[in-house]
Amino acid sequence: MMRDYETIEADTALDTVMRSVAPLAPQTVSTFAALDMVLAEDVFANEDLPPFPCSSKDGFAVIANDTTNPRRLIGEQTAGYIADLQVEPGTCARITTGAPLPPGADAVIMVEYTQEADGMVTMETTVKPRADVRPVGQDIANHQQVLAAGTRLGPQEIGLLASLGYTSVTAYPRPRVAVLSTGNEIVEPDAQPAPGQIRDSNRYTLMAAVQRCGAEPVSLGIGTDRGDELTALVMQGLSTCDALVTSGGVSMGKLDLIKPILETEGQVHFGRVNMKPGKPLTYATVAGKPVFALPGFPVSSLVSFELFVRPALLRMAGHHLVLRPRIPVTLATTLQGDNGRPEFHRAQLTREGGNWVARSTGMQSSARLLSMVGANALLTLPRQDKSFEAGESVMAIMLDYPESEPYPDPS
Known part of the structure; x- marks a missing residue:
């Protein structure tokens, strides 16, 4: 019989996840x-670097304190080899950008400040020692x-x-993440659904999300609502990958089999989160590897991934900054409050008059993946009976911005 899980807050759930994951072993x-x-x-x-003194300009290699003018051109030093040249008083050598400075020279005069005729070079200005010369180690010193x-x-x-x-x-290394969709009603995108069936969007959405955060997705396909088959797929994924992400099969129905499988094969750390969408989110560890059992509704699945799976995968990949930036934004329109659960409301942010302004992406149904299309933020709306009024300030998680905050290391 399935356990009756306590509903925990989203912050507690994230803390539980982040305390159970660690960077993978480094590799060459x-x-x-x-x-x-x-x-x-x-x-x-x-x-x-550079390993030899070289010219930073096209011009002529000279002795800076030599007052001879014009000077005899003795040859050319270009990049990529060492010419047999020795610059002495009264002489100069043509030199190109990046070329080694010939012995005897201590400066370069740019070609723009010279006149060349009949093998002689007239300097129209003077230069100081080391002018336009990059010394050894200027960019990087040995052992630095x-x-x-x-x-x-x-x-x-x-x-x-x-x-x-x-x-x-x-x-x-990049974490390898097995991704599994579940349900008898799910078929591949290239199939024509029979009555009562729908195409699988979750697996492809989640694999793209895995790839976007720098991990390597591995498809396990679609698992039907049979306990033995699902167990075999779960264990197959964990035997070859560093983490497992499933979608569907985590509610309270007779055919919601993922939670009982995880209870049998490992430790379920939580099975219900006080958030909208995503309440049935389940997190377990099996053989020391993290398993994220996400809800079956597409929006619930993707929001849960963003809030819990992505930070965990980033930590496993060795990243220190794992949390998206959160900023105050101004509501453009009134949004209905919910006294039951805090909500992560999908929104579009625009910069207007120096402020970030948030507009809802429309109907926020957990099944409506279109509500995520174009969304660049999740508004974190606390639970309350009354509406959130236009002009009111709320906090938003910036989805299009790179992570900017660390998660505290486990004590």
Whole structure:
């Protein structure tokens, strides 16, 4: 018989989740496959950059204090090799951007300030020693720490690693997340539903959400309402992946089998959350791996993912910042209050007159996925009988902005 679960608050549920997940074991990965992954150790330069004094401009390599004018052109130094040149008083060498500075020279004069004729170069201005010369180690010194553990690898960090010869790094891996839809009424999107059936949207919505937060989705397909089949799929997913996300089968019906399976195979930490949408949300651990059993209604499923699954997957991937920014916004229209449960109301935010203004996406039915289309915020509406009036300020979770807040480390 299914347990009767106490309804807990959303903050308590999130705390329970975040205290039970930890970063995955670091792995050595290709630098060029590590975009958006998190470094697990500090990175130090193993050479100077630049490794030789070089020109930062196209021009002529000269001795700055030489007063000879014009000077004899003795040759050319371009990037990529070392020419057999020695700059002495009365001479100069043509040089290109990035090319090594020839021995004897200590400055570069830009070509714009010179005149060249018959093998002689006339300088129209003077230069100081080291002018337009990049010294050894100007950018990076040998043994300098260039990246710290915990850094999220963006394009610039990957380029930096490449410039130092790091073709692999130690980073936290992307969590592999098994995704399972449940229900006899569910068919694949390319199928024609029979009477009483609907196409599966949840699995594809959730796999996209998994991918968007930097994890790797693994489809387990559709599980029918048979306990043995669902148990086999749950255990298959957990045997090959780091986490499992299911949708459907978590309410109180006879065929809602996910909770009893999780009770048998692992530990259910909560099975009901005081929130709208998403009340039947269930969280368990099986063999030490997190299992998120989300409600079957599409909006309930996606909102639950955003609030609980995404922060957990980010922590597993080694990220420190795991919570979306929350800001005060002004309501453009009146919204009905709910005295039963706090609501995460889907809304569109626009910037107007220096303030963020929120507009509802329309009917907020848990089954209406269209209410999430175009939404860039979840309004966090506390439970209350009265309406939230136009012009009133409420808090909003910014869905289109990167995470900006850490979750406190478990004590």
